[in-house]
Amino acid sequence: MSIDPANSKSDLAAFILRITSGAAFLAHGWLKVSVFTIPGTVGFFESLGLPGFFAYLTILAELGGGLALILGVAVRAVSIPLIEVPRVYRRVFYSKPMRRYQGRSCLHRMRPPFPVAADGRLRHVAARCCTN
Template sequence: MTTYSNSDYAATALRVSTGILFLAHGMMKITVFTIPGTVGFFQSLGLPGFLAYLTILAEVLGGIALIAGVATRLVSLALIPVLLGATWAHSANGWSFSGEGGGWEYPLFWTVVQATLVLLGSGAYAVKIPALQKTLGQFA
């Protein structure tokens, strides 16, 4: 039987909650804004449209991986550039995310959360894939 510490449970709560948020944001880009709408938004910011597809894929698959606890450190590290991009996209809207267009406080905070998960790891109740653990070591 595995014994978990309070830190393990805290990491699990952070991992699962942030995974749910990523999944929700990715699905919102698909179902509410639509994929063409998201591509158009990215292009309106001067970004290439293909980054919208990569962002949606990262948010949906990354969210699922975080919920399950698969390669948490690696997934969280990979999601940091997505969040830094969101911070940049909202930077002209001021600090508060409740302002028009959403400010940069929320995506920057979320970046810190992902960096914290890189340090903490999966915590309790994570899916362990032996082949990934062998290949990635502590990042699995």
């Protein structure tokens, strides 16, 4: 049996992506439980006009889905619902109620491609995003 180098590289890339995504979801879920506390997270969701049970669903999805990704259990079945969590974050973050938490920052309005100098630094970011 021969080993296909292209296939082994794609398997390694999928493994790394699965582990890092799972760790990110697990960290976000644990943050909601340990730092913000569950009642605090529910209160924050309700302050945004979302039903309180969405906080429980989000915590369950992040903790359970992140753990399942790390362990490699039902990866495809878990990945599809986990796609919705960041999509909801994006919709809530750009919604009107959330703007009061954004303060005077205008970086949330930046759109790629960012103007990057040769040394990797961002330049003219504030001028471009704040004038729109």
